[in-house]
Amino acid sequence: MGTRDCQHICDESSPAVGEAGKTGEWRDSFPVIDQEKCLPARQNKPSCFLCWLYCPDAVVSRTIPIRIDMEYCKGCGICAQICPVHAISMANEAGFCRDKTD
Ligand code: SF4
Ligand code: SF4
Structure with missing residues (x-):
């Protein structure tokens, strides 16, 4: 997904994707988008x-539709909290069978 290109807003905080490794491996919840x-x-x-x-x-793309890179999403839930129309909900990883073959 790349780093953000919005220099005015994010100049002092431009995280690189996956700095902590594939955080999707230890995430306990994940965002679900209602397109x-x-x-x-x-x-x-x-x-x-x-x-x-x-x-x-x-890890969120600025595309239509938006996409989330689940390899690196750490499940913090900020996206769900910030969404003005409640289009993102958090689901529990427990009991959810995700295809990890990649
Ligand atoms: S804000 Fe948190 S939960 Fe949402 S996509 Fe980013 S890392 Fe994942
Ligand atoms: S914050 Fe909500 S409405 Fe805005 S782009 Fe993200 S999911 Fe869509």
């Missing part, structure tokens, strides 16, 4: 992207 609620997807135009801006691991 029908997500504003860029609903409007089919660039808008909002607060989850991209606030994600501390820079």
